[in-house]
Amino acid sequence: MTAGAGSASDAQVPAVELVGVGRVFHRPRESVFGPRPEVTALADVSLTVPRRARFGIVGESGSGKTTLIRLMAGLDQPTTGSVVVDGVQVSGRREREIAPLRRRLQLVFQDPMGSLDPRMRIGAIIAESLRGMDPASRQTRVAEVLGQVGLPTDILRRYPHQFSGGQRQRISIARAIAGRPAILLADEAVSALDVTVRAQILDLLDELATAEDFTLVFVSHDLSVIRRVCDQVAVLHEGRVVETGSTEQVYSDPQVDYTRSLLAAVPTLERGLAAARARRAAGG
Amino acid sequence: MTDPLLTVRGLDVLVGEVELVRGVDLTVYPGERVGIIGASGSGKTVTCLAIAGLLDDGLVCRGSIRLAGVPTDLARARERDWAPIRGLRTGMVFQEPMTALNPTMKVGRQVAEVMTRHRTHGRREARRIAVELLGSTGLPDPERIAGAYPHQLSGGQRQRVVLAIALANGPDLLICDEPTTALDVTVQARVLALISSKVAETGAALLFISHDLAVVAEVCDRVLVMFGGQIVESGSVEDILLRPQHPHTRALLADAVVRMRDQP
Amino acid sequence: MKGSPKHRNSLLVAGAVLIGIVVLAAVVSFFWTPFSPVFTDVRNPAAPPGRGGHLLGTDRLGRDTLTWLMVGAQTTLKVGVIAVGIAAVVGTPIGILAGMTRRRWSEVIMRANDVLLAFPALLVALILAAKYGASITSSMVAIGIASVPGFVRVIRAGTIQVMGTDYVQAARIAGLRGPAIAVRHVLPNVFGLIIVQVSVAYAIAILAEAALSFLGLGAPPSVPSWGRMLNEAQSMLSVQPMIAVWPGLAIAVAVLGLNLLGDGLRDRFDPRMITRQVRP
Numbered sequence A: 001m002t003a004g005a006g007s008a009s010d011a012q013v014p015a016v017e018l019v020g021v022g023r024v025f026h027r028p029r030e031s032v033f034g035p036r037p038e039v040t041a042l043a044d045v046s047l048t049v050p051r052r053a054r055f056g057i058v059g060e061s062g063s064g065k066t067t068l069i070r071l072m073a074g075l076d077q078p079t080t081g082s083v084v085v086d087g088v089q090v091s092g093r094r095e096r097e098i099a100p101l102r103r104r105l106q107l108v109f110q111d112p113m114g115s116l117d118p119r120m121r122i123g124a125i126i127a128e129s130l131r132g133m134d135p136a137s138r139q140t141r142v143a144e145v146l147g148q149v150g151l152p153t154d155i156l157r158r159y160p161h162q163f164s165g166g167q168r169q170r171i172s173i174a175r176a177i178a179g180r181p182a183i184l185l186a187d188e189a190v191s192a193l194d195v196t197v198r199a200q201i202l203d204l205l206d207e208l209a210t211a212e213d214f215t216l217v218f219v220s221h222d223l224s225v226i227r228r229v230c231d232q233v234a235v236l237h238e239g240r241v242v243e244t245g246s247t248e249q250v251y252s253d254p255q256v257d258y259t260r261s262l263l264a265a266v267p268t269l270e271r272g273l274a275a276a277r278a279r280r281a282a283g284g
Numbered sequence B: 001m002t003d004p005l006l007t008v009r010g011l012d013v014l015v016g017e018v019e020l021v022r023g024v025d026l027t028v029y030p031g032e033r034v035g036i037i038g039a040s041g042s043g044k045t046v047t048c049l050a051i052a053g054l055l056d057d058g059l060v061c062r063g064s065i066r067l068a069g070v071p072t073d074l075a076r077a078r079e080r081d082w083a084p085i086r087g088l089r090t091g092m093v094f095q096e097p098m099t100a101l102n103p104t105m106k107v108g109r110q111v112a113e114v115m116t117r118h119r120t121h122g123r124r125e126a127r128r129i130a131v132e133l134l135g136s137t138g139l140p141d142p143e144r145i146a147g148a149y150p151h152q153l154s155g156g157q158r159q160r161v162v163l164a165i166a167l168a169n170g171p172d173l174l175i176c177d178e179p180t181t182a183l184d185v186t187v188q189a190r191v192l193a194l195i196s197s198k199v200a201e202t203g204a205a206l207l208f209i210s211h212d213l214a215v216v217a218e219v220c221d222r223v224l225v226m227f228g229g230q231i232v233e234s235g236s237v238e239d240i241l242l243r244p245q246h247p248h249t250r251a252l253l254a255d256a257v258v259r260m261r262d263q264p
Numbered sequence C: 001m002k003g004s005p006k007h008r009n010s011l012l013v014a015g016a017v018l019i020g021i022v023v024l025a026a027v028v029s030f031f032w033t034p035f036s037p038v039f040t041d042v043r044n045p046a047a048p049p050g051r052g053g054h055l056l057g058t059d060r061l062g063r064d065t066l067t068w069l070m071v072g073a074q075t076t077l078k079v080g081v082i083a084v085g086i087a088a089v090v091g092t093p094i095g096i097l098a099g100m101t102r103r104r105w106s107e108v109i110m111r112a113n114d115v116l117l118a119f120p121a122l123l124v125a126l127i128l129a130a131k132y133g134a135s136i137t138s139s140m141v142a143i144g145i146a147s148v149p150g151f152v153r154v155i156r157a158g159t160i161q162v163m164g165t166d167y168v169q170a171a172r173i174a175g176l177r178g179p180a181i182a183v184r185h186v187l188p189n190v191f192g193l194i195i196v197q198v199s200v201a202y203a204i205a206i207l208a209e210a211a212l213s214f215l216g217l218g219a220p221p222s223v224p225s226w227g228r229m230l231n232e233a234q235s236m237l238s239v240q241p242m243i244a245v246w247p248g249l250a251i252a253v254a255v256l257g258l259n260l261l262g263d264g265l266r267d268r269f270d271p272r273m274i275t276r277q278v279r280p
Helices: A065-072 A095-102 A122-130 A135-148 A165-178 A195-212 A223-229 A247-252 A257-265 A269-283 B044-052 B107-117 B123-136 B142-146 B155-167 B185-202 B213-219 B237-242 B247-261 C005-031 C065-100 C103-118 C121-132 C136-163 C166-173 C178-214 C226-236 C242-268
Strands: A016-026 A038-049 A054-058 A080-085 A105-108 A183-187 A215-220 A232-237 A240-246 B006-015 B018-028 B033-037 B059-067 B090-093 B173-177 B205-210 B222-227 B230-236
Touching: A016 A065, A038 A065, A038 A080, A038 A232, A038 A240, A054 A065, A054 A223, A065 A080, A065 A183, A065 A215, A095 C166, A105 A165, A105 C166, A122 A135, A122 A165, A122 C166, A135 A165, A165 A195, A183 A195, A195 A215, A195 A223, A195 B247, A215 A223, A223 A232, A223 A247, A223 A257, A232 A247, A232 A257, A240 A247, A240 A257, A257 B185, A269 B213, A269 B237, B006 B044, B018 B044, B018 B059, B018 B230, B033 B044, B033 B213, B044 B059, B044 B173, B044 B205, B090 B155, B107 B123, B107 B142, B107 B155, B123 B142, B123 B155, B155 B185, B173 B185, B185 B205, B185 B213, B205 B213, B213 B222, B213 B237, B222 B237, B222 B247, B230 B237, B230 B247, C005 C065, C005 C242, C065 C103, C065 C136, C065 C178, C065 C226, C065 C242, C103 C136, C121 C136, C121 C178, C136 C178, C166 C178, C178 C226, C178 C242, C226 C242
Parallel strands: A054 A215, A054 A232, A105 A183, A183 A215, B033 B205, B033 B222, B090 B173, B173 B205
Antiparallel strands: A016 A038, A016 A080, A232 A240, B006 B018, B006 B059, B222 B230
């Protein structure tokens, strides 16, 4: 199966299409006979991620962005609305019914510690999504993706704990791209990393998106990170999309107050410098 | 000039034969705000753990760490020497607020405990001050928060609780190890502002560890740059940002340069 | 990261040596024992160690203590293999299943498990003894069944933790289904729990076997068992305390050995323990 095969990959079909998606969680009852309290994580979210787009979703924790990404990945089901990923209806389906989608969509997680099985060797981790391939071509592919993410091929027999956070995130990306996905979801993929490593991983995702030609959906709380890799962005606030547009446009001319507050919160060297100068002027 | 509050001289930290930190000299004056910056593995966290006396077993510490008014050299202090210092003279804020709090204890009690333990206040008094402290960290409805368990609070709220504990006994030195790394940018901005105003208000000195120069610049006056277990450069925030000398400092700046352009 | 690899290795060796002693005693007893297990030295009942050629003394009927300990080791090993084997082989898959299925099924499994937990081993033993006759095997099966709920609980808790990790989510996204996730990710990561639970269950099984034998539901009086020896020694405590000390010591050696072996094996199978992280 090649990445381009099938009508699902037709350029006309959007990579992800959400229509009126809502997700309500039930918390445990507070009293024996009382109703179970409801928490609305997402309310009436409609989004279209065009094929081969680099699409950013920005929002604070609690904005529903993790729920959104879980819905796109088919790891959770919406309460209302429909989720169509790569032309496959995900909402209302059982896990085994969306199996064809699995190869086509991959996820890179936030925590480079928790996303790799500590008891598996790197080679086995990366080969996980290549099951069904014959061993020889699987090996070739694993070596190939390791090269793509900038890791040497002699690490196949090592374990995750032997690597730094940045290296682990590279391994995570290698696992994600090994099966040549059409869509790559990145959930806060650089938030746990140092600024230096963060810059390298963002560059890597940027390169790979171009070279491998996949749709990138990048979720983060930090607009400056999104801006570095995405051309389009949706701003999520309290379970609703409050603003969408091209990254440049949202960045330079935010339309809603919430987006402005997100922008203002990003620490910058200029502001730090200004703060230090102000303190010195005040303190003498 | 006043006497320094914290004087570290020739600090080495070793695990077996490997030197994690080598020859670190560091002086913090009362009320001063000092930042330590470096990538992960640069030794900045190990340095700060050594100063707080929280090094893991198996890590050996050489050199001298002096805190004003404490007769023992903290580099050689034993656990019982630390008891009257930790929580009273020094306060500590960690990267991960969830693991820094006891999940089975209401947060109000955790704040009060640090005061009753050092006998700075009686039980009832401590309880009242705990609620006040929680309120002063900008937590809404501190009475209710005091009765909540850590898992019922958000990450930013938990970090405020940790800060309240660190400040409960009016420490001379507040040590913050990547206190906002686990937080969203908006929450980070508020917690940084809070740390900054609290330090100004109480007159405590601040030792602030981060990998992000932009964050350090926001709260500190002086910055030490660590690389490979050593301090490679130090100076005022302005000097480091505008006139970096060491190539590693320049690299750290370059990684933050995207953000420089990003100013709307 | 506490303790050097060398230190952990020595735990494993110590455990293996202690268990090795028990296994060796059991194997040798098939071919040779100092005295016949059925021989009663009527002139030297309750003898102290050394008297009448009895290296560790005799019990109140004059049976050689060393002989009984060696033959009793067979019983002890049988206890381990059958009782703990049943518990682990039945309990682990049920625990993993309970931890992986939807909440409703998980609840059903756990409530059934609670019922079994509340069902005394003694009653199971009585039922089995009534149907198949009292024997070591029937008492061991009873203890095994009674030990299942403990495994289910511990393994389920561990499974739930593993299922919450990102690497399991990654496996689901890679298209792995339940059984594959259970074998590739859950089982290796709860393996440490299984080993610890085995050593705990084993200790309980040895003591439970002693109690059942004492009640006549386990090993018949002619079959040597450490538990039976310990129980029978109770009436002789004031006369010859050493009679109680030897089987007590043997039980302690077996349980301690298994615990050390369990800890050692758990660390051995944990890659994080084999190769230390190379600090940058």
